[in-house]
Amino acid sequence: MAAAVVRGGTEILSSVVQGQVEVHEPYGGVVPELASRDHVRCVSSVVEAALAQAGIPSHELSAIAVTAGPGLIGSLLVGLSFGKALAYRLGVPMVGVHHLKGHLASAELADPSLRAPYIGLLVSGGHTALYRIEAGAAPRLLGETRDDAVGEAFDKVAKLLDLGFPGGPAVSAAAESGDAAAVRFPRPMVDRAGFDFSFSGLKTAVALEVERRAECGALGAADIADIAASFEAAAIEVLVSRARQALRELGIGRLAVVGGVAANRRLRAEMANAAAEDGFEVSFPPPALCTDNAAMIAAAGSQLLARGDRHGLDLNSFSRGSGPL
Ligand code: KG4
Numbered sequence: 091m092a093a094a095v096v097r098g099g100t101e102i103l104s105s106v107v108q109g110q111v112e113v114h115e116p117y118g119g120v121v122p123e124l125a126s127r128d129h130v131r132c133v134s135s136v137v138e139a140a141l142a143q144a145g146i147p148s149h150e151l152s153a154i155a156v157t158a159g160p161g162l163i164g165s166l167l168v169g170l171s172f173g174k175a176l177a178y179r180l181g182v183p184m185v186g187v188h189h190l191k192g193h194l195a196s197a198e199l200a201d202p203s204l205r206a207p208y209i210g211l212l213v214s215g216g217h218t219a220l221y222r223i224e225a226g227a228a229p230r231l232l233g234e235t236r237d238d239a240v241g242e243a244f245d246k247v248a249k250l251l252d253l254g255f256p257g258g259p260a261v262s263a264a265a266e267s268g269d270a271a272a273v274r275f276p277r278p279m280v281d282r283a284g285f286d287f288s289f290s291g292l293k294t295a296v297a298l299e300v301e302r303r304a305e306c307g308a309l310g311a312a313d314i315a316d317i318a319a320s321f322e323a324a325a326i327e328v329l330v331s332r333a334r335q336a337l338r339e340l341g342i343g344r345l346a347v348v349g350g351v352a353a354n355r356r357l358r359a360e361m362a363n364a365a366a367e368d369g370f371e372v373s374f375p376p377p378a379l380c381t382d383n384a385a386m387i388a389a390a391g392s393q394l395l396a397r398g399d400r401h402g403l404d405l406n407s408f409s410r411g412s413g414p415l
């Protein structure tokens with residue numbers, strides 16, 4: 091659950107993220123019912139904390155932006171109902187935001203010098219996609235994953251290696267002491283035309299390698315580190331190579347990487363190397379704006395409000411696709 095106060099769509103006055111790791115950790119993954127119950131428990135205090143940190147009383151808010159989807163419907167409903175009630179009480183407009191548009195908005199929020207046109211690479215737990223971003227136009231999807239998202243692959247590999255939850259940072263930490271060349275995992279789709287991705291074959295290759303090594307006894311810390319590092323290298327090589335290809339084929343010189351996996355240190359380093367080699371500019375939000383946060387939703391909402399978008403109290407949340415947005 092997260093809440094933020096953003097001024098003028100660009101200035102973050104506060105950004106509070108209340109994680110749920112303790113709630114879900116015992117189950118090794120997110121349990122939807124527990125997530126929504128925790129949202130009910132926390133929503134008021136998280137919003138109050140965001141207002142207090144910003145030093146803004148609620149009656150000074152000029153609008154409410156709220157995530158309408160896609161995501162876990164129970165959690166979304168809690169936020170949306172709270173947002174509606176707050177907007178109604180304050181008599182201010184409310185706008186529903188698409189979660190992915192929020193991630194894309196984090197790029198310009200973090201780097202005001204970023205100017206369209208640029209390529210957006212969105213890498214999260216639910217999505218892996220490349221967009222062409224043009225000023226004043228909706229993001230144009232160039233390609234996306236045909237199966238698992240890259241963050242999902244990190245989470246599944248963390249499970250296979252018994253590294254706990256949440257998986258991405260755990261795999262990345264384990265990889266630090268490993269040899270990225272220990273196992274040559276596949277780099278799915280990199281030789282194919284177009285901009286689509288695929289990560290399920292890579293995940294299966296990791297599962298088979300874990301199985302193969304387990305036949306000779308329990309995996310040691312060195313096995314785990316080597317597999318984590320080799321997996322991370324493969325996944326990141328795919329992302330870097332696809333982004334390079336998009337920039338080259340579309341003749342665009344700027345890239346913004348957003349979403350939870352954009353917090354990954356190896357991705358940041360390898361993309362910076364590619365940028366230096368190929369001569370493009372790359373922008374990564376700070377890690378706290380890569381993983382889910384409310385400041386990016388406020389920024390995206392403020393763009394929508396600026397062009398006159400508003401939603402009524404009949405707005406519904408949606409679990410997949412674009413819903414009413
Ligand atoms: O954007 P996000 O916070 O939530 C979604 O919209 O999904 O992304 C979460 C995903 C998870 O799969 C998580 O494992 C991954 O981002 N992630 C990372 C890192 N930090 C978060 N993956 C690799 N390295 C990281 N440092």
Ligand code: ZN
Nearest residue numbers: 193214350382
């Ligand atoms: Zn997200």
